[in-house]
Amino acid sequence: MADFIIGIDGGGTSCRAAVADPQGTVLGRGKSGAANILTDPNHAIASITEAAEAAFRDAGIAHEEIANAHAFLGLAGTNVGNLAQYVRERLPFRHTDIDSDGLIALQGAIGDAEGSVAILGTGTIFMARRAGKVHYIGGWGFMIGDLGGGARLGQALLQEALLVHDGIHPRSAVTDAILTEFKHDPTAMVEFARLSKPGDFGRYAPLVFQHAEQMDPGALALIETAARSVNEALDAVTKIGGTERLCLLGGLAPLYPVWLEPRHRAILVEPQSDALTGAVALAANRFRTRTGGAAT
Numbered sequence: 001m002a003d004f005i006i007g008i009d010g011g012g013t014s015c016r017a018a019v020a021d022p023q024g025t026v027l028g029r030g031k032s033g034a035a036n037i038l039t040d041p042n043h044a045i046a047s048i049t050e051a052a053e054a055a056f057r058d059a060g061i062a063h064e065e066i067a068n069a070h071a072f073l074g075l076a077g078t079n080v081g082n083l084a085q086y087v088r089e090r091l092p093f094r095h096t097d098i099d100s101d102g103l104i105a106l107q108g109a110i111g112d113a114e115g116s117v118a119i120l121g122t123g124t125i126f127m128a129r130r131a132g133k134v135h136y137i138g139g140w141g142f143m144i145g146d147l148g149g150g151a152r153l154g155q156a157l158l159q160e161a162l163l164v165h166d167g168i169h170p171r172s173a174v175t176d177a178i179l180t181e182f183k184h185d186p187t188a189m190v191e192f193a194r195l196s197k198p199g200d201f202g203r204y205a206p207l208v209f210q211h212a213e214q215m216d217p218g219a220l221a222l223i224e225t226a227a228r229s230v231n232e233a234l235d236a237v238t239k240i241g242g243t244e245r246l247c248l249l250g251g252l253a254p255l256y257p258v259w260l261e262p263r264h265r266a267i268l269v270e271p272q273s274d275a276l277t278g279a280v281a282l283a284a285n286r287f288r289t290r291t292g293g294a295a296t
Contacts, residue, residue: 003070005069006052006069006280006283007278008035008073010074010076014035017055018055019061020280023284024280024283027061028058028060030050030052031051031054032054052066069093070286071093071096072286095290097286110269114128114244115269117247117248118230118233118237118248120148120248120249121249121250122142124139124146124148124149137236151201152201154204157174157175158178158204162189164179164218165179169218172217174216234261247271
């Protein structure tokens, strides 16, 4: 009976899997649909299983060997209730470790080194590893957290557009763009906001960065507020992780560096690899810890 490890990167839009040998050499990859355990844990279980099966097919490994796999899953929402345990009990693997999607991103970005990582996407979360321990800052969600994230930035843009519509703030190019999109109908903007999820707001974030680069005063004010929040969080996380290295991840990562304080820009490094690679590495580490490196 052969041993296999499998890393899973379960996201809100897709789930990626990679099967590897116990040393971490990837043998096959697979992909499936959304794996958000917060919104639909049963659908997430199906997606995780489907991605794993696809990875085993890609590797040419018999389907039944999934039952012998040692899996490490990086999933959002692992800190809420008993969802992780619910999911773990319903997966087909021999051993299943579940942790946050942030942890596999950290591992992929800086490997086993000490340092700090910021994930800047629809939301935001900041992580640091020091003396083998991982620390988290932020990541509290759209309603009361995620400052500097795309959703909060897009929401702020719509708020500013309504202030312009009401004659409270002066117009600018970026607010003109939003008001034109909504045909200068504030009720349409209110209805959009009422029905929207964070990702719906987040799609407006690149527009703010684009206009800020053109020195539009409305966009600059919004970006400066968002960047202030990110810089404050980076100050906090680098106090923990040290100033050796800082890695930015997420959809807004390419857009933020110019808005960061020089002390943060000075320690920026490119990520070593992606979150799925991090999941495979953590799966291999857990396998070695569990078995002492020997086949079972």
